[in-house]
Every structure is written in C-alpha cells, then in structure tokens.
Amino acid sequence: xxxxxxxxxxxxxxxxxxxxxxxxxxxxxxxxxxxxxxxxxxxxxxxxxxxxxxxxxxxxxxxxxxxxxxxxxxxxxxxxxxxxxxxxxxxxxxxxxxxxxxxxxxxxxxxxxxxxxxxxxxxxxxxxxxxxxxxxxxxxxxxxxxxxxxxxxxxxxxxxxxxxxxxxxxxxxxxxxxxxxxxxxxxxxxxxxxxxxxxxxxxxxxxxxxxxxxxxxxxxxxxxxxxxxxxxxxxxxxxxxxxxxxxxxxxxxxxxxxxxxxxxxxxxxxxxxxxxx
Numbered sequence: 001x002x003x004x005x006x007x008x009x010x011x012x013x014x015x016x017x018x019x020x021x022x023x024x025x026x027x028x029x030x031x032x033x034x035x036x037x038x039x040x041x042x043x044x045x046x047x048x049x050x051x052x053x054x055x056x057x058x059x060x061x062x063x064x065x066x067x068x069x070x071x072x073x074x075x076x077x078x079x080x081x082x083x084x085x086x087x088x089x090x091x092x093x094x095x096x097x098x099x100x101x102x103x104x105x106x107x108x109x110x111x112x113x114x115x116x117x118x119x120x121x122x123x124x125x126x127x128x129x130x131x132x133x134x135x136x137x138x139x140x141x142x143x144x145x146x147x148x149x150x151x152x153x154x155x156x157x158x159x160x161x162x163x164x165x166x167x168x169x170x171x172x173x174x175x176x177x178x179x180x181x182x183x184x185x186x187x188x189x190x191x192x193x194x195x196x197x198x199x200x201x202x203x204x205x206x207x208x209x210x211x212x213x214x215x216x217x218x219x220x221x222x223x224x225x226x227x228x229x230x231x232x233x234x235x236x237x238x239x240x241x242x243x244x245x246x247x248x249x250x251x252x253x254x255x256x257x258x259x260x261x262x263x264x265x266x267x268x269x270x271x272x273x274x275x276x277x
Contacts, residue, residue, distance in 0.1 A: 014260045016194040020202065023253035026066050033077065034248035037062055041247065042240045053092035057084055060091050060167035062248055066255035067168050084167055090174035091163055097178055098159045105155045106148070113144035157192040158185050164258040184261045192257060199253050203246045210242020 014022070027034060041058035044051035061084045068075040084091075121137040159181050166177035185192055214235035221228040 013188060013191060013264060014256070016191060016198055019195045019253065019256050019260065020198050022070075022256045023199070023249060024202075026069060026252040026255070027249045030065070030069070031248075033065070034062055034252070035244065038244040038247045042244045045240065045243075052095070053088050056091035056095045056163065057088045059247065059251055060084055060087070060163045062251035063164045063255045063258070064167040066252045067164070067259060070255060070259045087166060087174075090166055090177075093174040094163045094166065094178055097174070098162050101159065102152065102156060106152060109148045109151045113148055117141050117144060153196055154189060154193050157189050157196050158182050160192060160196060161185070161254045161258045161261075164254050168258070184258070184265065188261060195253065195257065199250065203249060206242055206245055210245075211239045214238045 037058050041055045044054035044058070047054075061080055064080050064084060065075060065077065068080070117137060117140055120140045159178065161184065162178045162181040164177075165172055165180040165184075166174060169177075169180075172180065214231075217231055218228065218235065221231060
C-alpha cells in the first residue's frame with residue numbers, strides 16, 4: 001500500500017463498481033470467519049425473538065470487523081463481540097424499525113399506484129373504449145411497479161447502513177443509529193441505490209438457487225402431506241444456507257459504504273483509496 005495521503009474535502013466518492021468490488025474482496029479475504037459467524041446467525045433465526053436479535057447483532061458484528069479492516073485497525077473477534085453483544089436488543093430494534101419504515105413506504109406507494117391506475121382506467125375507458133383502456137392501463141400498471149421498486153430501493157438505500165453506526169461508534173443508541181444512516185446518505189442516495197441494485201444482481205443467482213428453486217418443488221405436492229412437510233423443511237434449510245453465503249457479502253458492502261461516506265464527510269483516513277480495489 002502506498003503512504004496514506006490523508007483526507008481531502010474534495011475526495012471523489014467510490015464508484016458503484018468499486019464499492020461492490022471492495023465488498024467482494026473483504027468477503028473473500030475473511031471468508032472462513034465471516035461464514036462461521038453467518039452460520040451461527042442463521043441458526044439463531046430458528047429461535048423466535050431472541051434468536052432474531054442475535055441474528056441482527058451478528059450482522060452488525062460482521063460490519064464492525066469489516067470496517068476495522070478498511071481503517072487498517074483490525075479488531076480481534078472476541079473484542080468486537082464484547083462491544084456488540086450488550087447492544088443485542090438495540091440491533092433488533094433497528095431491524096424492526098427499518099422493516100416497519102419500508103413496509104409503510106411500500107403501502108404508501110402501492111396505494112398511490114392503485115389510485116393512479118384506477119383513475120387512468122376510468123378516464124381511458126371513456127376516451128379509448130374498453131379494449132384500448134385495458135392495454136394502456138396494463139402499461140401504466142407496469143410503470144407503477146417500476147416506480148414502486150425504484151422508490152423502495154431509494155428508501156432502502158437511505159437506511160442500508162442503519163446498524164453500522166451502532167456497531168462502530170460509541171455512545172449511540174438504535175434510534176440515533178437509524179437517523180445517522182439517513183443523515184450520512186442524504187447526498188449520495190442515488191449512488192447508494194445503484195450499489196444496492198448491483199449488489200442485488202450479484203447475489204441474485206444464489207438467492208434464486210437457494211431460496212426460490214427449492215420452493216418450486218412444493219408446487220407439485222399436496223399441502224399437508226408428509227412429503228410436503230419434509231420438502232418444506234428441506235427447502236427452509238437450503239434457504240438458510242443461501243442466506244449464510246449472502247449475509248457477509250451485504251454486511252461487507254455496508255461497511256464499505258459507511259467508510260466511504262465518513263471518509264469524505266468527517267475526515268477518516270483514506271487507506272482504502274490507496275489500495276487496488
């Protein structure tokens with residue numbers, strides 16, 4: 001690595017490709033450690049409430065470890081775990097809060113989209129007749145779906161690093177961590193949205209293979225039968241296995257985003273920029 005050049009206020013943000021590439025490199029460099037943590041986290045998912053809080057805390061733990069690597073201050077796993085573990089319920093609260101926010105955003109966009117489609121259908125049926133109205137309304141419906149997806153990914157981009165400040169910073173609670181994510185991302189929302197979309201595309205084959213493909217076998221089986229229950233159980237285990245591979249990648253991406261935002265806005269060192277990403 002070249003000597004650290006120090007922070008400059010006009011530092012260029014990392015590109016979408018660089019953020020994703022840095023996340024991949026972090027993931028590959030610490031594959032065994034991150035996968036072990038992800039496996040433990042996904043086993044905890046099987047335990048309601050408390051297990052979900054453990055999952056959320058381990059997610060934050062992976063991001064903390066990744067952030068330490070980015071700042072050239074790697075932290076031993078026991079030390080990082082001791083820092084994160086007492087904040088167990090705060091991490092769960094962040095996941096609950098962000099999920100609720102995204103649900104409300106989705107409902108708002110869906111209701112608005114339904115109203116728009118209904119108005120279009122009514123007006124066009126008078127102007128174009130029934131057949132023309134059906135075709136045009138279908139096109140408008142497709143457009144509204146695209147708008148809803150775009151809106152959801154934009155809002156998700158604003159909260160994508162919601163748990164990272166809690167995992168990394170001192171004297172901060174869950175609500176403040178969510179607000180910190182919103183504040184840090186306000187000038188970079190569309191770029192981060194691009195990162196979210198590209199990272200989603202990168203992980204799509206794994207998600208399809210482990211999450212959706214096994215569920216297709218259930219369509220040919222009779223619900224309630226013994227074989228159906230067995231296949232459902234196996235598909236759930238395969239889904240958890242897929243999540244184990246995807247989770248560390250996303251937490252590494254979040255650490256890179258958080259590092260990049262803070263390095264430009266608050267003067268963190270620029271070690272990452274001096275590496276080949």
